[in-house]
Amino acid sequence: MNNGRGEAEVLATFGDGYQYSKTKLEESLRQVMALKPTKSSKDAAAMKREDVDLIVNELGIPRSHAEKALLESGGELEKALRALVTS
Numbered sequence: 001m002n003n004g005r006g007e008a009e010v011l012a013t014f015g016d017g018y019q020y021s022k023t024k025l026e027e028s029l030r031q032v033m034a035l036k037p038t039k040s041s042k043d044a045a046a047m048k049r050e051d052v053d054l055i056v057n058e059l060g061i062p063r064s065h066a067e068k069a070l071l072e073s074g075g076e077l078e079k080a081l082r083a084l085v086t087s
Contacts, residue, residue, distance in 0.1 A: 051077045059084060 009022040047070045054077070055066035061084065073079035 047071060047075050048077075051075075051080070055080065055084065 013019045047067060051070055052063060052066045055061065055069065056063050059066075059081075065084075066080075069080040069084050070077070073083060
């Protein structure tokens, strides 16, 4: 059946009838690449898990608040603690 559109280039056809087309895979890849990460790897590297755990356990605050304080302090535990205690 010809609908006026070119047929997609099939990369692989499997025994159960499923096919992977190049155009659909490329479109899916573009959509995934367009998603913005919630945290950058630089931010995650600056924040140590042990520091987050310490703040959460000692101050009894939610993990998200501890992570935010550490991010704002550039990963420095002492600065984050001081900011949380004085706020």
